[in-house]
Amino acid sequence: MKAVAVYPGKPHSIHLREIEPPQLDSIPGGRGVLVRSLEIGVDATDREINEALYGNAPTGFDYLVLGHESFGIVEAVGPNVKDLQPGDYVSCTVRRPGGSIYDQIGRNDITSEETYYERGINLRHGFLTERWVDDCEFMVKVPKQLKHLGVLSEPASVCAKAIEQAYLAQQRLQVWKPEVAYVMGSGQIGLLSTMMLRLKGLEVYTVARSRKAGNKKAEIAEAYGATYVSTAETPLDQLVKQTGKPQLIVEATGSSQLAFQAMEVLSHNGALVWTSITGGQGTATVPSDKINLEWVLGNKLLVGSVNGNRRHFELGIQALAHGELAFPGVTEKLLTTRVDGLENYAELIRRLVEDKEAIKVYLRVTSD
Template identity: 65%
Template sequence: MKAVAVTPGTPNSAHLRDIPEPSLDAVPAGDGVLVKTLKVGVDATDREINEALYGNAPEGDDYLVMGHESFGVVEAVGPNVTRVKPGDYVTATVRRPGGSIYDIIGTNDMTSEETYYERGINLRHGFMTEKFVDEEEYIVRIPQGLKHLHVLMEPMSCAAKAVQQAFEAQQRMKVWRPKLAYVQGSGQIGLLTTLILKLKGLQVYTLARGEAPNLKAEIVEGMEAKYVSTRQTPIEELVKQTGKPDLIVDATGSSKLAFDAMNHVGHNGVVVWTSITGGDHHMEVPADSVNLNWVLGNKLLLGSVNANRTHFESGIRDLALGDMMFPGVLQRILTNPVDGLENFGEMMRLLIEDKSALKVYMNIAEG
């Protein structure tokens, strides 16, 4: 069957290739699920893997099948599978377990090992192919009524984890009732984080460079949050207007903006970093001031990456509620479909060249 893959270590190596069809027999104990792939989303991670900035092939192979944002329909299940059945729409988690205690208890996203396993990213093949097989534990059912949001499930799980981790960590405060939040960045993670925080009842400002009117601003405002162009209103000015936020989630992909957030969060507040910034950028940090204010203000900096099954499930619930609260808004995130695996070149072009492409995804099959 066909798949889109890269040759790790070789820049711009995305290509179409034939790979063996998957079999339920590959999963022991009758726990396998065979999924027909319908759509696969792509993001900056896929672009950077194609640029050979990271990513490794599974042992024994010299290629890595791309794609970690899956949406498909179950074709067959092993005899011991109970959570899904043929005909169900599903997605799949990304991280696979290593050997740490965190992996063993199902929190693969929190592994303490240096080596990690992620489908479509590192040491495990991804989902950009016609079919895939996985264990029932890593397959998450999607309500039929949410199939129009298809590839948003995986990025939503990352947003859900980031917010949940902040609230869990703030149990240290005994009582923490945040009212004001800033979300830095208006890509898919920033927009979905905005949704989650709005559903929690916070006043949310989503900060981005682009000046309104634009699509991202319309989506933010459609969720009854407030869009702020930092070209027009720098964060320093916004803080003067609103007061310091209780929570800042950075999803910009800019280490400068991620660090700058530390200067603006309020006492007992949290800054969450969700984006990964490769490279060797250097900047000056007012270390004495940050150190003083963070210690005296009991502030917390939290990194959040990937997600496990519980985050997928809670993210899907929030997508369902958000789709009812703000009809038609979330679907607008899905901006750029590409039809067919053979058109992977257009997919990569959109990822690399089209700055207006909010969400690129590939239509692989009907279903």
């Protein structure tokens, strides 16, 4: 069957290839689930893997099948699968267990091992293919009523985890009730985070570079009840004078320089969550003495959050459902850029790289 893959370490090596069809009995214990791909999302991670900034092939292969944002329909299940049946819509978690104690208790999303295993990213093939098989442990059911948003399951899990991590860590303060939040970046992670923070009742400022006029991302942010702020029109320090320092910042810019810049505007007792993954060798100059002083004296917290486990996927899907009720039809506007058919992989990566207006780029593999 067809799959879209790269040769890790070789820049711009994305290609279409034939691979062996997945076998249900390849999953031990009768726990396998065979899924036909419907829609597979791509993002900056896929772009950077194709640029050879990171990513590794599974042992015994010289290629890596791309795709970590999955959505499909179940075609068959093993005899010991109890909660899924053919016809169910599902997404699938990305990271697979290693050998640390965290992996052993089902928290492979926070493995303490240097080597990690992620489908479509590192040492495990991804979902950008016609069909795939995995253990039912990693499958998450998507309600039929949400199938139009199913391809957002993985990014929603990232946002749900990032926000949860901030609130969990801030239990150190005993009383923490943030009122003002900044979301840095207006891509899919930024906008979904905006939605989830608005559902929590926070006053949210979605901060990005693009000007507001005629900006679809700005329209979506404000449809969620947030305030869109263009740094080209209102610099970050000026925004802080208007709003006061935020108690919570979710950084989702994809820029390490902006990630560090966010450290300069956080309030006392505040939490900053970094979600960006930046491949490459970029450097930035920061006022390190000032940041050091203010963060120590201000009891500020920095949390790195990546990946999500099954529960985070479930939280993300719940948030998508809640968002549909609170802001009908808004989230679907993130689905800006669809490409049809695995054979059109070149167009998929072109739109991902070149289309600056795109929010969510995804491939429709088959129809249900």
